[in-house]
Amino acid sequence: MRAYYKVVRCPKCGWLQVTSAEKATRCKRCGSTISLEASKPLAVAATAFEAREKLLALKAKLKKSGGSSMGDEGDMASLWEG
Numbered sequence: 001m002r003a004y005y006k007v008v009r010c011p012k013c014g015w016l017q018v019t020s021a022e023k024a025t026r027c028k029r030c031g032s033t034i035s036l037e038a039s040k041p042l043a044v045a046a047t048a049f050e051a052r053e054k055l056l057a058l059k060a061k062l063k064k065s066g067g068s069s070m071g072d073e074g075d076m077a078s079l080w081e082g
């Protein structure tokens with residue numbers, strides 16, 4: 001089985017983090033469970049390094065778009081493809 005690193009966003013607080021979990025992970029900021037089956041990862045990567053790069057890029061993008069980014073799903077979808 002191939003391991004993937006995924007960039008996921010907490011649905012509760014919007015926190016972005018990298019995980020290699022298959023089904024669920026826990027938000028490091030607010031502690032709520034992020035289901036990887038219910039919500040698509042924002043990005044996937046084959047290595048931890050690549051995952052971190054993508055995470056940082058996503059964070060920078062969210063910052064640029066002005067903090068509150070809850071309505072940004074279209075943007076996220078395009079990132080998911082890349």
Ligand SMILES: [Zn+2]
Pocket residue numbers: 010011012013014015027028029030031032
């Ligand atoms: Zn959270």
